[in-house]
Amino acid sequence: MAKNKQILVLPGDGIGPEIVAEARKVLDKVNDAFSLGLSFVEGHLGGSAIDVHGVPLADETLNIARDSAAILLGAVGGPKWDDLDHSVRPERGLLQIRSELKLFANLRPAVLYPQLADASTLKPEVVSGLDILIVRELTGGIYFGTPRGIRENENGEREGFNTYSYSESEIERIGRIAFEMASKRDKRLCSVDKANVLEATILWREVMDLIAPDYPEVELSHMYVDNAAMQLVREPKQFDVVVTGNMFGDILSDAAAMLTGSIGMLPSASLAKDGSGMYEPCHGSAPDIAGQGSANPFATILSAAMMLRYTLNVPEAADAIEASVGRVLDQGLRTPDIYSEGCTKAATSELGDAVVEELVSAMASG
Ligand code: NAD
Numbered sequence: 001m002a003k004n005k006q007i008l009v010l011p012g013d014g015i016g017p018e019i020v021a022e023a024r025k026v027l028d029k030v031n032d033a034f035s036l037g038l039s040f041v042e043g044h045l046g047g048s049a050i051d052v053h054g055v056p057l058a059d060e061t062l063n064i065a066r067d068s069a070a071i072l073l074g075a076v077g078g079p080k081w082d083d084l085d086h087s088v089r090p091e092r093g094l095l096q097i098r099s100e101l102k103l104f105a106n107l108r109p110a111v112l113y114p115q116l117a118d119a120s121t122l123k124p125e126v127v128s129g130l131d132i133l134i135v136r137e138l139t140g141g142i143y144f145g146t147p148r149g150i151r152e153n154e155n156g157e158r159e160g161f162n163t164y165s166y167s168e169s170e171i172e173r174i175g176r177i178a179f180e181m182a183s184k185r186d187k188r189l190c191s192v193d194k195a196n197v198l199e200a201t202i203l204w205r206e207v208m209d210l211i212a213p214d215y216p217e218v219e220l221s222h223m224y225v226d227n228a229a230m231q232l233v234r235e236p237k238q239f240d241v242v243v244t245g246n247m248f249g250d251i252l253s254d255a256a257a258m259l260t261g262s263i264g265m266l267p268s269a270s271l272a273k274d275g276s277g278m279y280e281p282c283h284g285s286a287p288d289i290a291g292q293g294s295a296n297p298f299a300t301i302l303s304a305a306m307m308l309r310y311t312l313n314v315p316e317a318a319d320a321i322e323a324s325v326g327r328v329l330d331q332g333l334r335t336p337d338i339y340s341e342g343c344t345k346a347a348t349s350e351l352g353d354a355v356v357e358e359l360v361s362a363m364a365s366g
Contacts, residue, residue: 004067004069005039006040006069007038007071007072007307008040008061008071008072009041009042009071010072011048011074012075012285013048013074013077013285014075014287015285015289016073016075017074018074018293018295018348019074019299019348020072020074020300021349021352022301023072023304026304026356026359027072027304030321030359033359033363034314034316034317036314041068043060043061043064044058044061045090045093046075046091046094047077049093050081050088056088056092056093057092057093062097065100066100069312070276070311072280073094073278073280074281074285075280075284076094076285077284077285095144098139098278099144101272102272103271103277104139104271105174105177105269105271106136106137106138107133107271108136108256108268109134109306110132110236110257110259110266111132112128112259113261113265113329114128116260116261116329116338118340119338119340122236122258122259130259132239133181133240134249134256135177135242135243135244136245137243137245137246140167141165142163142247143246144246146163147161149161164198165200166200171204171207171208174243175191175207175211175243176211176214177243178241179211180215182240182241187217188218188240188241190228190239190242191204191205191220191223191242191243191244192223192243192248193222193224193248194224194226194248196224201245208243225244225251225252229251229252232259233255233259236259253268257282257283262337262338263281263283264283264299265338266299267299267300267301268282268303269310271310275311277307279307280300293348293349294336294347294348296335296338296348296351297348301325301355304321305317305321306318308321320359324355325355327358328351328355331344331354334346335348335351
């Protein structure tokens, strides 16, 4: 169990507050049941922070984040803030907090719950038993590289430009996380790059090959990102752990999300070197369904479980939450994104309540 047990809760925008409220119910229950001694502080990030503090990430919020063991985040962004200058948009707050806290390792498990085989747009035989872990580099690559901007070129025309760069040490530290994760799973690691075109990823491939001998139990393979996108939907079960850069990981993990039936099922962890981390669903703030009580809270609840596993080192509490989510799916309760015929439609808060009830009955039966 980590020494510092303060959790900063950042509900964010859109459906963020609705889904985070359900994860809090579940965390409160395991906090009691496992006597974890967690304490919670709430803050603002993204659009809600712009409304309250005038900036997407206030210094005071960042300071609380630095003093916390972990952060639980809903999602940020929405049409209300879309016309703001790029430099002060809600998403800048998210990129800033990831970079300030050096949350370089983004873990995105894509696991298909057997109860949801019908909710995937792919054939059940293609996705059943799916269990992939995407390890995405989060604080480097083209999303952070400089120079960047929009300038006038020699023809007097505007041109947008970004920089895709990775240093050896950045590649090595994410590579080692991925090898370690693979060594605890099925021991297969696929590194995804575009080494046939981009120099930055030629180096990426070289560094992965260089560190591979330190993990002789793990079988390393390489794949170009365009092929990886195709293979993910053709034969996703060929993958165990996938490691890739920031932009490719962003795109591939959304594709992997759909394999599991809904992006509303996908949790994530973003870890710093010391094990502290930020935990959030892979999806955005879903403004199209905000306020309707129809958002799927499972990705956020499962993110809270990842927090207990990776930062707070209480895997038994994480296991209890994940098992309870499975039993709620067994009951047939579904938000619209994962609904299929014969199931029962349930609201966001009903799913959170059902997970808490399952936790309570699991505790009662010992
Ligand atoms: P989105 O992930 O918010 O929504 C995509 C689709 O998935 C929508 O149809 C939405 O209704 C659905 N969806 C997402 N989460 C769901 C859930 N829990 N339950 C049921 N359905 C769900 O992506 P978008 O529409 O491209 O972006 C909306 C806003 O979110 C934008 O402002 C974007 O910048 C922001 N965004 C934030 C994050 C983040 O906070 N990490 C990530 C992606 C997008």
